[in-house]
Amino acid sequence: MDTILTVNQLSVFHQNAEHYLLEDIHFSLYRGQVLALVGASGSGKSLLAQSILQLLPDNLRQNGDVLYSDRQVNEHDRGRNIVLIPQSVEALDPLMKVGKQIEGLIQAENPHQVMLDLLAQLGLNADIATRYPFQLSGGQARRVLATIALGSPANVVIADEPTPGLDEEAKYEMIALLKEVQQAGKAILLITHDFDVALQLADQVAVLDQGEIIEVTDVHHFSGDGEKLVHPLTKALWQSLPQNLFIKYAEKT
Template sequence: MLEVNHLSISFLQYEKGLKQQQLKVIKDLSVSVHSGEILAVVGSSGSGKSLLAHAILGILPTNATTEGTIYFDGVKLTPEKKEEFRGKEISFVPQSVNFLDPLMRVGTQVRNAARGASTSAQRKAFERLRLAKDVEQKFPFQLSGGMARRVLASTAMVSGAKLIIADEPTPGMDPTVIKEALKYFRELADSGCTVLMITHDIGAALEIADKIAVFYAGTTVESAMVNDFSGDGRLLRHPYSKALWRALPQNDFLPIPGSQPLPYANLPGCLFEPRCAFATTECRQDEPKPREIRNGIVRCIHAT
């Protein structure tokens, strides 16, 4: 249903004076997800998760340059196709509540975002996410942060879209509402919809996802089945995926030393090499190419 091939995104920026530079923030990123699947995209802040969503939707800023191809349901997403599908075939649950129009009542916003969804469908979605009936008549400034996020999540429920992109859909919600929202995403996938869920919450991803893609410094370092994220992480293939898994409080709670490289670092080899305990001289020379290993995809020359 969705296939992203070798996506790169650069931003034109000015240095001192009028000198320009292209800052590449996503490099050779590839992911794919089939109809009826949920793909969870995880990784630290700044790894390119939200930019992937914006590239699919065609809402990147004007100073952005993209390379690579994106296909949706077999159709290449040109700028014209992105505009055509956005809000109809492709529904977006944004991360920031600032996407809500401060001058429009939220019930109307949800129906408009879903390109004319019925009032009954909107009210049913609000009820499921534990939003009182009178909330539809409120303006965004009258809502708490958690309520605003539930309003945003409800747009996916009423859209009827083939692809739902949910960018951090659960922060600020109480556990009961989180469980209900995740359950609904799973139900949508089981009915044939495709869900791309961007999240920091690996625990939430494990509850409903079929596959997990791990992003690091603007590229995909591993794509794995959800069952590989278990035990001590030995089924995982990339050192960063294993370190991310072991850093969780319910596991070893071990911090990962160092920090993610900035886009202008221009490292010639593996982007994780400066932080990797298993790095060799070869890791510093060339960027590893994605390889298929044990029914997963990994960028690491030492993965087995």
């Protein structure tokens, strides 16, 4: 398999608090693969995305390797080779119309038409392109962020919680579009707390707990009572879902 992104012995140290927020993170991402990163709030999922993109504040020190096609990632890879669908809708430029923000990242003969096609795929009307971000609902803004990211030429897409705030129809459209991105040969790191979304999209699932990846496993291992899962915390997470035993996660950890 063609490895496109490698994270090796990655740690993030908080210099003021003097403790590690992420420690000894390892995983590889292949072309056409979706790796879902799941875990409780505060486990370090979004921090890991910031580390990959070299976006950490000065009080955090990063060690280890983040490689894109066997070379160290740098700031020039952002938007060009690795693109982020951010969790916060505040990432949109408030002074620029939506259409211009999307077209600015599209490399095609007719970026305007590509932009309209992407909007349609996410269930957005063409007139969205003429609006400013403040004129969008929260769900519309989240879908626009996805459109901007997916219109870029990047081979790696980091989707940081792409579905919260979306109704069921919009969530279905987002999942369908991410599947198309995967089928086009791009790799996706899907950061989510929505386990159902992870199971619909991912080839593998990485479970993050208190800054450490405790298990990386095939998505098909999340079945039955979780007998193919290795770590007790992963089994507890699986069994706590409504469609399973409804065992409270806190009781198992």
